[in-house]
Amino acid sequence: MIHNIPLFLSKGWVVFKLSVESNIENGTANQYVGVMDYINLGVSFINIVIGYLLVTNYTFVSKLLKEKNREE
Numbered sequence: 001m002i003h004n005i006p007l008f009l010s011k012g013w014v015v016f017k018l019s020v021e022s023n024i025e026n027g028t029a030n031q032y033v034g035v036m037d038y039i040n041l042g043v044s045f046i047n048i049v050i051g052y053l054l055v056t057n058y059t060f061v062s063k064l065l066k067e068k069n070r071e072e
Helices: 004-024 028-056 058-071
Strands: none
Touching: 004 028, 028 058
16 A cells, blocks of 8 residues: 555556647657556555555454454
8 A cells, every 4th residue: 555655646647747738739759658548546645545445444354364364
């Protein structure tokens, strides 16, 4: 989670910057890089959300892991 927050912020900045540049100049290279940055931005956001949910619900997760450990 901590690794993905700076990545999310930097990719967000790049996507914002490219969207401003693409409004000024319509280049195909900028649009391709923008699509890849949107994907990376989305993956970073999902990782942050999953990390947040794991941290806030650690008791539930630990109970699930303990029950699976006992069954094996």
